[in-house]
Amino acid sequence: MSLRHALLGLLEDGPASGYDLTARFEKSLHRYVWTARQSHVYPELNRMADDGLIVVSDQGARGRRTYMITDLGRAELRAWLLAPARTRAVRDEQVLRMSLLSTLTAAEARQLVHHYLSDAENAHAELLDIAAAADAEDHPRGRLRFGRLAIEYGIRSYQAQQEWARWALEQLGTSAAGD
Incomplete structure (x- = not known):
């Protein structure tokens, strides 16, 4: 996955400024799917505009730009979504720790697993709250709007x-x- 495709997906949900995209990214993708800093978002938006995938639909106070996806951007997003996923490199520090539990005493291992369980319980509860809020909101795409299926994946x-x-x-x- 690339930042480009994540931003196109967010813009498919509606026009937004770089600030709005960063906030939406932080709220819906950052912890569970993909990380990007504001310093990565703005240069990528400029490249996407240069490539004709998005356009500036409005320019407000202090140079604030609102971007919207173009037909070319929708085609790019669609092509990426429908293409077979590439083999991904996995780097999960928690799973690495769990695979090395045998190097600890049983008491230490239990302590680490208890912490892992607590983290999973907290994240699960957080996603349940996000799902409840998403389900309560009225949206033209209904329950299947951007991210709702991914939220359910995270819950499970x-x-x-x-x-x-x-x-x-x-x-x-x-x-x-x-x-």
Whole structure:
């Protein structure tokens, strides 16, 4: 995935300024999908405008620009969405830690898994709140608007992480080795 495609997807949901896009990115994508700083967003918006994928639809006070997606931008987003996904490099520090639990004592491993479980429970609760707010809002695309399906993916992923952590704690509880 590229920042370009994330921004095109956000603009497909409606025109927005660079500031608005950064805020929407932070709210809907940052923690769960993709990270980007404001210093990355603005240069990418300029490149996208140069490539004809977006246009400035309004210019306000202090040079604030509102961007909107063009037909070429929609075609680019559609082509990317429909193309087979490339093999992705996975870099998940939490999973790496879990794969190395055997280097700890059972008590230390239990402590780490308890922390992992707590993080998964908190993130799950946060996504449930986001989903409830999204479901309560009236939107032309209804429940299937941008991000709602991804929110549900996240909810279910955190449920699976909680199940795994509880299972791992059971396994660690039955092992006296390393205590």
